[in-house]
Structures are given as C-alpha cells and as structure tokens.
Amino acid sequence: MADKIKVTIDGQSVEVEPGTTILNAARQIGGDIVPPAMCYYSKLKGSGGKCRTCLVKVAQGSEKDPRPMPKLVASCQTQVMDGMVVENTTSPEVLEARKGVVEMLLINHPLDCPVCDQAGECDLQNLSFEHGASNSRYEFERRTFDKVDIGDKIQLHMNRCILCYRCVYTADQITEGRVHGVLNRGDQSEISTYISAAIDNDFSGNVIDVCPVGALTDKTFRFKNRVWFTKPVDAHRDCDHEKCSGNVVLWYKGEDVLRVTARKDQYGEVESFICNTCRFEKKATADWTIEGPRKIEETSVISSNHYEMAHPLPVIEKNEVLIEANKKMFHKKIK
Amino acid sequence: MNSLTNRKKVLESKQMNFWERIYLPAIINGLSITMKHFFKKRTTVYYPEEKRSFSENFRGLHSLKRDENGAERCTACGLCALSCPAEAITMTAAERKPGEEHLYREEKYASVYEINMLRCIFCGFCEEACPKAAIYLDGDIAKAGYIRDEFIFGKDKLTEPVIK
Numbered sequence: 001m002a003d004k005i006k007v008t009i010d011g012q013s014v015e016v017e018p019g020t021t022i023l024n025a026a027r028q029i030g031g032d033i034v035p036p037a038m039c040y041y042s043k044l045k046g047s048g049g050k051c052r053t054c055l056v057k058v059a060q061g062s063e064k065d066p067r068p069m070p071k072l073v074a075s076c077q078t079q080v081m082d083g084m085v086v087e088n089t090t091s092p093e094v095l096e097a098r099k100g101v102v103e104m105l106l107i108n109h110p111l112d113c114p115v116c117d118q119a120g121e122c123d124l125q126n127l128s129f130e131h132g133a134s135n136s137r138y139e140f141e142r143r144t145f146d147k148v149d150i151g152d153k154i155q156l157h158m159n160r161c162i163l164c165y166r167c168v169y170t171a172d173q174i175t176e177g178r179v180h181g182v183l184n185r186g187d188q189s190e191i192s193t194y195i196s197a198a199i200d201n202d203f204s205g206n207v208i209d210v211c212p213v214g215a216l217t218d219k220t221f222r223f224k225n226r227v228w229f230t231k232p233v234d235a236h237r238d239c240d241h242e243k244c245s246g247n248v249v250l251w252y253k254g255e256d257v258l259r260v261t262a263r264k265d266q267y268g269e270v271e272s273f274i275c276n277t278c279r280f281e282k283k284a285t286a287d288w289t290i291e292g293p294r295k296i297e298e299t300s301v302i303s304s305n306h307y308e309m310a311h312p313l314p315v316i317e318k319n320e321v322l323i324e325a326n327k328k329m330f331h332k333k334i335k
Numbered sequence: 336m337n338s339l340t341n342r343k344k345v346l347e348s349k350q351m352n353f354w355e356r357i358y359l360p361a362i363i364n365g366l367s368i369t370m371k372h373f374f375k376k377r378t379t380v381y382y383p384e385e386k387r388s389f390s391e392n393f394r395g396l397h398s399l400k401r402d403e404n405g406a407e408r409c410t411a412c413g414l415c416a417l418s419c420p421a422e423a424i425t426m427t428a429a430e431r432k433p434g435e436e437h438l439y440r441e442e443k444y445a446s447v448y449e450i451n452m453l454r455c456i457f458c459g460f461c462e463e464a465c466p467k468a469a470i471y472l473d474g475d476i477a478k479a480g481y482i483r484d485e486f487i488f489g490k491d492k493l494t495e496p497v498i499k
Contacts, residue, residue: 112441113412113466114410114412114414114441114443114466114467115410115412115441115442115443119412222430223411223428223429223430223443224428225413225428226412226413226417228413228417229413229416229417301417304417
C-alpha cells in the first residue's frame with residue numbers, strides 16, 4: 001500500500017489514499033466544504049464529470065509542482081496529489097462559476113416544482129437555493145419533449161432531466177440487462193427506453209432514487225401527497241432477492257404507506273439499493289419491521305411542522321454559561 | 336385610622352333643593368342632548384344592507400383564482416398548507432386527464448381543497464406562499480353560521496366563478 005498523501009481543502013488538511021478524488025477527500029473532512037454534486041454517485045462506476053457543479057479551484061497542484069491549475073477542475077474527476085491545496089467555498093471564483101453552472105442547468109429545466117413530486121427532496125432545488133442566482137437571463141422557449149410512457153411503475157419527465165446519466169449507469173451496473181439509455185445528441189439528448197419498451201426488471205426502481213431531479217419519479221406515488229406532509233420511518237424486511245438489502249424508508253401519511261424508498265445518506269446517495277418488490281409491492285405496515293423515525297436534516301422542508309426539534313434562543317447560543325446549562329437541549333438540536 | 340392609599344373619597348350627602356327634586360330640568364337637559372343627535376351625522380351603518388368600504392389590504396374570505404382562459408390556477412402544491420400557521424388548509428391532488436385542459440391549468444390540480452374558516456386567522460400567508468397566484472384573500476367577511484360544518488369551505492365555495 002502506498003503512503004497516504006496530504007491534501008488541504010479550504011484550509012483543512014486530510015490524509016487520503018492516492019487515487020482519491022478531491023470530492024471524496026472533501027467528503028472525508030465533511031461539513032460545508034464538500035462541493036455539491038449532481039451527477040457523481042459514489043456507488044456507480046464511471047459517474048461524474050457531467051454537471052460541473054463540483055468545480056473547485058486548485059491553488060497549488062502538488063508539493064513538487066506548486067503552480068495552480070489554470071482552470072477550475074471538476075472535483076469528482078480530479079485525483080489528489082501530495083500537498084495539493086484546493087479552494088472551494090473560500091474562492092469567489094468557484095462560487096461565481098457554480099452560480100453560472102446552476103443557471104445553465106436551469107435553462108431548460110421547466111421549474112414546475114409545484115407540480116413535481118420530487119419537490120422538497122430535489123437536489124437541483126437545494127443546489128439552486130444555495131448556490132444559484134434568483135433570476136435567469138435566459139429569454140427563449142425552454143426545450144420540451146413529447147411524453148414517453150416507460151411503464152406503470154416509473155414516470156419519466158424528460159423536460160426536467162439534467163442529463164446526469166446516473167440512471168443510465170444504474171441500469172447498466174445494478175440491473176441485469178440495460179433497458180434504457182440516452183438517445184439523440186446535444187440539446188436533444190433524451191433519456192428513454194429503446195422504442196418505448198417498458199422498464200421491467202427487479203432493480204429498475206432504483207433509477208427513481210438516483211435521479212437528482214424529478215425526471216424519474218415513482219408512478220405509484222404520483223401526485224399522492226407532497227413529500228413534506230409525509231412522515232419518514234426507517235424499516236426493513238427480509239427480502240428474498242439476493243441483491244436487495246431490504247433496508248428502506250417508509251413514507252407515511254396517517255396509517256398508509258404512500259411510498260417506499262431506499263435510505264439516502266447526507267449526500268443524497270442511497271445506502272443500499274432495493275428491489276422493485278420492496279419498493280412497489282410492499283405497501284402495508286405488516287410487511288415491514290419498523291425501526292423508528294427517520295432522522296431528517298433540520299434545514300430540510302421535510303422536517304418542517306415536526307415539533308421534536310429544539311431551537312435554543314440566540315441568547316443561549318452565545319452565552320457559555322447558558323450553553324452549559326442547556327447542554328441537553330443543544331445535544332438534541334445537533335442530533 | 337388613616338387610609339394606606341390616600342385614594343379614599345369622602346362623599347358628602349347634600350339635601351337636594353326644590354328644582355332638583357322635581358327632576359324636570361335634568362330631564363329636559365338630557366332630552367335636548369338626545370334631540371341634538373337627531374340632526375348630527377350618523378356614525379353607524381345598517382349592516383348587512385349597507386357595508387363599509389374595506390381598506391385596500393383588507394383580508395377577507397379566500398378565493399381560488401382562474402387564469403385568463405378560465406382554468407383553475409391551483410396545482411395543489413401544498414405550499415399554502417405548509418405555510419398556514421393555523422393548519423386550516425387541506426387538499427388532495429389529482430392528475431388532469433386529456434380533455435380537461437380548459438378546466439385546469441397544469442397537469443396536476445386540487446380535486447379537494449378545503450379551508451376551515453374557524454381555524455383560519457386570515458393572516459394571508461397562503462396568499463404569499465402561493466407560487467401560482469391561485470389564492471387571494473379578497474372576499475367578504477366570513478359569515479356567521481349555526482353548524483361547524485358550514486365553516487369548512489370546499490372548492491364549491493372557494494373557486495372563482497367563470498367569467499363569460
């Protein structure tokens with residue numbers, strides 16, 4: 001095993017294995033300095049490099065060659081070098097570029113969030129909220145596609161697609177036999193099945209989870225409810241499919257399970273893929289072993305109107321004596 | 336004993352004189368005040384036949400708006416219900432079928448949209464939250480009623496009539 005190499009991202013150093021990408025090195029540090037990623041998916045080989053939201057500035061190429069890299073680089077593709085210094089949120093150039101990338105991604109995005117089932121857990125929504133500008137300079141008609149029916153389980157909205165290719169890699173690597181891909185070129189590129197064949201294999205439902213926008217959504221959940229009115233609950237079951245982990249999140253409304261999804265980590269990537277039987281067929285509480293409420297980030301709209309969160313007053317957050325006295329409350333907030 | 340607060344008032348009980356005892360001057364005085372008001376401008380209105388004009392930013396009953404083609408603007412996005420501090424709004428979404436384009440503006444619409452007027456505090460947050468300009472609190476004062484169910488306003492009461 002080669003020696004670990006040291007890389008500094010936004011002033012924070014971390015030692016990683018050679019061959020690690022900047023994005024993964026940043027994820028090892030964690031926190032706000034992790035560049036956002038719309039197309040990179042750590043569980044899918046070959047993903048990344050498409051969306052350009054993870055652009056970072058390399059201020060020092062390596063220990064031996066301290067020259068900066070001439071352009072911003074995609075952190076999901078660029079491997080770290082020993083002594084590399086990376087600037088992400090500390091570089092105004094990166095923030096400016098990211099703003100531009102978001103504007104580009106939104107050029108053809110229909111922005112039909114009020115209609116879209118992904119709203120509330122959409123990566124593009126979060127990205128544009130955090131990094132985007134409030135206005136677009138684009139004045140022309142948005143590109144639209146004819147509706148394509150790709151089966152009774154998965155709904156495809158090609159207009160919303162940002163061509164991250166995640167679903168194509170999923171279909172390639174996770175499912176047996178690829179049934180869909182990207183047709184046409186450039187502006188007209190389109191995710192579709194070949195000659196409108198229905199997607200039907202045991203793992204195809206995972207394309208719903210990997211999709212960062214609302215282009216691929218669950219047809220059985222279509223327009224049933226808004227994500228933030230449902231209550232997520234961790235659950236598992238013994239699935240007889242050898243590749244399915246059976247660990248899921250059930251989205252409850254009252255006593256009904258409206259939707260079953262895989263568990264997503266803090267970067268919006270699923271922890272383990274689940275089969276279509278778990279996702280689409282098992283929608284009764286009796287099918288599952290409930291583990292407890294899903295922890296949702298406090299900043300997420302899904303956690304709004306859930307009252308278990310404690311919000312210490314600003315005066316408490318500043319005063320050290322009060323912080324000590326309200327330790328329990330703070331602990332709750334951080335969790 | 337001295338009072339503690341010094342607020343005590345000592346009343347004197349004086350014997351009334353003749354004019355005070357017959358009460359007539361006091362009655363005439365009182366009636367003249369009443370008569371004076373007959374000729375003054377009225378400060379009240381005959382509600383409900385007559386109504387005062389509301390201020391421009393008055394928030395009354397909600398109405399669900401239609402677009403210029405008469406289609407309902409609401410897409411059941413749920414942002415009004417999310418922003419509602421009184422949790423007065425509920426809705427059920429449905430998918431628009433082919434041929435209903437003149438009825439509903441977007442592919443999703445609210446098949447059920449209910450506001451509990453007993454819960455509503457007329458804060459106007461729903462109006463501010465609405466991304467489709469579909470709900471406005473531009474109606475009248477909520478009417479009184481005898482049954483609680485009367486106060487749950489469905490789409491039949493909320494939706495704006497089609498302009499012909």
